Amino acid sequence: xxxxxxxxxxxxxxxxxxxxxxxxxxxxxxxxxxxxxxxxxxxxxxxxxxxxxxxxxxxxxxxxxxxxxxxxxxxxxxxxxxxxxxxxxxxxxxxxxxxxxxxxxxxxxxxxxxxxxxxxxxxxxxxxxxxxxxxxxxxxxxxxxxxxxxxxxxxxxxxxxxxxxxxxxxxxxxxxxxxxxxxxxxxxxxxxxxxxxxxxx
Amino acid sequence: xxxxxxxxxxxxxxxxxxxxxxxxxxxxxxxxxxxxxxxxxxxxxxxxxxxxxxxxxxxxxxxxxxxxxxxxxxxxxxxxxxxxxxxxxxxxxxxxxxxxxxxxxxxxxxxxxxxxxxxxxxxxxxxxxxxxxxxxxxxxxxxxxxxxxxxxxxxxxxxxxxxxxxxxxxxxxxxxxxxxxxxxxxxxxxxxxxxxxxxxx
Numbered sequence: 001x002x003x004x005x006x007x008x009x010x011x012x013x014x015x016x017x018x019x020x021x022x023x024x025x026x027x028x029x030x031x032x033x034x035x036x037x038x039x040x041x042x043x044x045x046x047x048x049x050x051x052x053x054x055x056x057x058x059x060x061x062x063x064x065x066x067x068x069x070x071x072x073x074x075x076x077x078x079x080x081x082x083x084x085x086x087x088x089x090x091x092x093x094x095x096x097x098x099x100x101x102x103x104x105x106x107x108x109x110x111x112x113x114x115x116x117x118x119x120x121x122x123x124x125x126x127x128x129x130x131x132x133x134x135x136x137x138x139x140x141x142x143x144x145x146x147x148x149x150x151x152x153x154x155x156x157x158x159x160x161x162x163x164x165x166x167x168x169x170x171x172x173x174x175x176x177x178x179x180x181x182x183x184x185x186x187x188x189x190x191x192x193x194x195x196x197x198x199x200x201x
Numbered sequence: 202x203x204x205x206x207x208x209x210x211x212x213x214x215x216x217x218x219x220x221x222x223x224x225x226x227x228x229x230x231x232x233x234x235x236x237x238x239x240x241x242x243x244x245x246x247x248x249x250x251x252x253x254x255x256x257x258x259x260x261x262x263x264x265x266x267x268x269x270x271x272x273x274x275x276x277x278x279x280x281x282x283x284x285x286x287x288x289x290x291x292x293x294x295x296x297x298x299x300x301x302x303x304x305x306x307x308x309x310x311x312x313x314x315x316x317x318x319x320x321x322x323x324x325x326x327x328x329x330x331x332x333x334x335x336x337x338x339x340x341x342x343x344x345x346x347x348x349x350x351x352x353x354x355x356x357x358x359x360x361x362x363x364x365x366x367x368x369x370x371x372x373x374x375x376x377x378x379x380x381x382x383x384x385x386x387x388x389x390x391x392x393x394x395x396x397x398x399x400x401x402x
Contacts, residue, residue: 001291001292001295001296002263002292003254003263003264003265003269003270004265005246005249005250005253005254005265006250006254006265008246008249008250009246009247009249009250011246012242012243013243013246015239016228016231016232016243017227017228017231018224018227025289026218026219027217027218028250029287029288029289030217030218031217031247031250031251032251032254032263036251038216039247039248039250039251040247040248040251041213042213042214042216042217042244042247043243043244043245043247043248044244045206045209045210045212045213045214046210046232046240046241046243046244046247047240047241047244048206048209048210049206049207049209049210049229049232049233049240050232050233050237050240050241052206053204053206053207053233062203062204062207062233063204064204064205064206064207068204086230087230087233088226088230090202091202091203091226094202095202
């Protein structure tokens, strides 16, 4: 019903996650009405990101150079490594301004049901960093998601690291009530974790 | 916090309507993970639509040739013109399979508050079609939206057309209860219109 280029754009937009047929149409009509420059800027940004952005050779975070900006930053403490599942998990940790160490991006979480084994993640590369890096890694913070697969991944890595480097400190992010949350609406697992992890004040 | 090309993509995606910072990030990470071909197909579709799609010289619907496919189609009844606000309004009318005439896309609705005057819309072009076209136009269906601006636009055009071509049939889409709707939940304006427009069965 649409001119072929319009139909093609709607189809391509509809492949994006959370974008249904209706939303794709709305976005397509927006782009049709938009200034040529604005639409081209989006098209170019998509191309550029695929052409120029790869993974950091050390930590596998996104990088437009061989090494990401955090691994290039000499002021970041190389003795502490924060292990996250996805590149998108680095930014929320950075936003806290509480962390001055480096990162290691696994590229996912272990999930036997989905066929994701340790070999599919950058786990061997993490062990190599812990074993070989100079300066020596003293702490690994396991910041995988507090989900079944994230917990399983953290446990798997913790067990292996403890065997390989008994002197290494291995930590996990605290689970508990979100700040601003309400006991009444907390699920029992989260509240149980908050109780188990209670701290003296 | 992101590599510059990633930040640029998030910014550009965030300009789309209904796409906030969070959604833009999610879409950007999807494109980063996606196959190169999929991402490039989207970028190319955006470019192509801006380069190849313009407005039909007769009805101002979207077209990738000088004339849109409906205006090119000799089987469509040229004596009836359905007037809509936006190119996106043509497709829902087409989907009904109830309409075999041609279209005229105004490019918006009259809205003095937003500074949209008759000169900003393709209203003069509609009058010219009605006055000069061969075969002669016998009916104009005013299918602008049933909103304040849409109604005002329909009234404005109806008044002018009646003056210029007294023999022309001018119609407006019926307002009433949506099929599958429920009287209990109908707003009083819609229900009032449904009553006023009641038909013998």
